[in-house]
Each structure stands twice: as C-alpha cells, then as structure tokens.
Amino acid sequence: MTATLLDGKATAAEIKDELRIRVKALAERGIIPGLGTVLVGADPGSQAYVNGKHRDCAEVGIASIRRELPADATQQQVDDVLAELNADPACHGYIVQLPLPAHLDTQRVLELIDPDKDADGLHPVNLGRLVLGYDGPLPCTPRGIVELLRRHDVALRGATVAVVGRGNTVGRPLGLLLTRRSENATVTLCHTGTLDLAAHTRAADIVIVAAGVPGLLTAEMINPGAVVVDVGITRVIGADGKGRYTGDVDPEVAETAGALVPMPGGVGPMTRAMLLTNVVERAERD
Numbered sequence: 001m002t003a004t005l006l007d008g009k010a011t012a013a014e015i016k017d018e019l020r021i022r023v024k025a026l027a028e029r030g031i032i033p034g035l036g037t038v039l040v041g042a043d044p045g046s047q048a049y050v051n052g053k054h055r056d057c058a059e060v061g062i063a064s065i066r067r068e069l070p071a072d073a074t075q076q077q078v079d080d081v082l083a084e085l086n087a088d089p090a091c092h093g094y095i096v097q098l099p100l101p102a103h104l105d106t107q108r109v110l111e112l113i114d115p116d117k118d119a120d121g122l123h124p125v126n127l128g129r130l131v132l133g134y135d136g137p138l139p140c141t142p143r144g145i146v147e148l149l150r151r152h153d154v155a156l157r158g159a160t161v162a163v164v165g166r167g168n169t170v171g172r173p174l175g176l177l178l179t180r181r182s183e184n185a186t187v188t189l190c191h192t193g194t195l196d197l198a199a200h201t202r203a204a205d206i207v208i209v210a211a212g213v214p215g216l217l218t219a220e221m222i223n224p225g226a227v228v229v230d231v232g233i234t235r236v237i238g239a240d241g242k243g244r245y246t247g248d249v250d251p252e253v254a255e256t257a258g259a260l261v262p263m264p265g266g267v268g269p270m271t272r273a274m275l276l277t278n279v280v281e282r283a284e285r286d
C-alpha cells in the first residue's frame with residue numbers, strides 16, 4: 001500500500017483564496033486586518049518563518065506590522081513593544097516568534113499579549129478558554145491539523161487518535177481540540193513517559209506525531225491503512241554537511257499508512273493559514 005498524501009500546501013492555498021474574499025468584504029466596511037510579528041534576534045530560521053508570514057499576509061491583503069529587536073534586547077524593550085501593539089487599533093492580532101533568547105522570560109512575554117490579540121492562540125487565557133469550551137482564538141497548528149483532516153473527509157467522530165507529544169503548542173492543545181463535542185475523537189496522549197508507545201500507535205485509526213524526534217514513528221508502529229500526520233520539524237545536518245528539516249515520521253511509513261500528511265508540505269502551511277484566519281476572524285468582530 002502507498003499512502004495518499006494529504007497536501008497541506010494546496011489546502012492552505014484554498015483557505016487563502018477564501019480569506020481573500022473575506023478581506024475584500026472587510027475593506028468595504030473600511031477595515032484592513034493587521035497582523036503583527038515580534039522577532040527578537042537574528043536566527044535565520046526564525047527570520048525565514050517571519051518572512052513567510054508576511055508573504056502570506058501580502059497574498060490575502062492583510063497589513064503587516066513588523067517589529068524587530070536585537071538579540072540582546074532587554075525585557076523592558078520587549079514589554080514596551082507588546083504594550084505598543086496591544087494599544088494599536090491597526091493591529092488585530094500578533095505573534096511573538098519563539099523561541100526567545102534565553103535571557104528573556106517567555107512566560108511573562110506570552111502573558112503580556114492581549115488575549116484578544118493573541119493570533120497564535122497560546123495565551124494562558126485562550127488555552128483556558130479551550131479547556132472550558134469557550135470561544136477564543138485557537139492554537140494554529142492544532143486547528144490547522146483538524147481543518148486539513150476535515151477538508152479531506154478524514155472522520156474524527158468515533159475515531160481513535162494517538163497524539164504523540166504533550167507540548168504546549170501542539171500535542172496538549174490538540175488533545176483538547178480533538179475531544180471537543182464537535183470533533184468527538186477519542187484521544188490517547190502519549191509522551192516520553194509512555195511505556196509502550198507502539199501499543200498505543202498501533203491501536204489508533206489516526207496517529208499524529210509532534211514529538212520533535214526525527215524518524216520516531218516507524219512503519220511497524222502503525223496499523224496498516226492508518227492516517228498519519230507528521231508535525232515534526234527538526235533541523236539536522238545531512239551527509240552533505242548542509243542543514244535541512246526532517247519530520248518525526250520515518251519515510252517507510254508512506255508504504256503502510258492509508259494517508260499521510262507529509263513534512264514539508266503538510267502541517268506547516270496549514271499553521272500559517274490558521275494564523276491568517278485568526279486575524280481575519282478577529283477583524284470581523286470590529
């Protein structure tokens with residue numbers, strides 16, 4: 001068997017087409033949605049991601065608000081930028097690119113974002129809203145995964161899902177999203193303390209791997225025909241000495257799985273499309 005590839009890039013392009021129409025409707029009401037990004041330091045990977053977000057904004061007609069601080073910026077400087085974006089009516093939502101340099105307090109920074117401008121959906125208030133089932137911006141990667149599966153008619157209702165990874169940006173909130181009444185999946189959240197990971201992944205209809213461990217999920221660990229989602233993105237140095245990104249799913253899984261969300265071309269573009277969606281939704285409430 002060879003897995004059907006679920007193309008996140010094409011689906012993200014579809015979503016951007018839909019957003020372009022919604023942005024036009026907003027323009028008729030005199031509203032231009034604005035997305036802010038805060039980048040501290042000059043990590044080339046982070047710069048590339050932030051550039052990608054601004055390119056996406058330009059494609060759908062969202063205004064970009066870009067703030068950059070040097071790697072040695074003080075906590076006060078960061079706090080001031082957040083206060084400025086919180087007060088700026090042109091900024092409907094913004095993100096602080098993670099990871100931050102080690103001398104800055106990430107928890108404090110994330111808590112200073114106005115929860116109603118939290119385009120990532122990672123503010124404690126918004127994660128709390130997700131726990132309680134209240135409305136609020138949803139975390140982009142979990143939302144993107146659910147949206148990609150929905151648009152490919154992968155049934156979640158009644159399905160058993162093994163989520164591998166309990167991180168705050170993907171695994172933990174994804175478990176919450178999938179177990180909402182509207183999704184009704186049955187989730188097993190696996191992590192580094194899980195004793196027999198393969199027993200859990202083999203029992204699942206859908207396996208979503210967000211552990212950040214290259215090649216963690218191998219073909220023997222899945223039920224043939226299962227749907228597999230690769231969320232991993234780890235920078236490794238190849239045999240040629242060049243850096244490249246690798247996923248958490250061993251390439252051989254594509255021979256056994258029924259469907260595969262690949263990396264690249266899967267969850268990453270969907271995450272970016274959901275960031276835009278969060279900003280447009282917020283602007284629509286103006």
Ligand SMILES: Nc1nc(=O)c2c([nH]1)NC[C@@H]1CN(c3ccc(C(=O)N[C@@H](CCC(=O)O)C(=O)O)cc3)C=[N+]21
Nearest residue numbers: 049052095096097098099120263264265266268269271
């Ligand atoms: N506050 C914050 N929010 C984030 O959402 C956030 C962050 N910090 N820090 C870093 C991670 C990483 N991340 C990616 C998003 C898209 C791709 C993506 O689109 N990747 C392409 C390949 C790379 C490309 O073509 O640009 C793909 O998977 O096909 C990758 C990585 C968001 N992150």
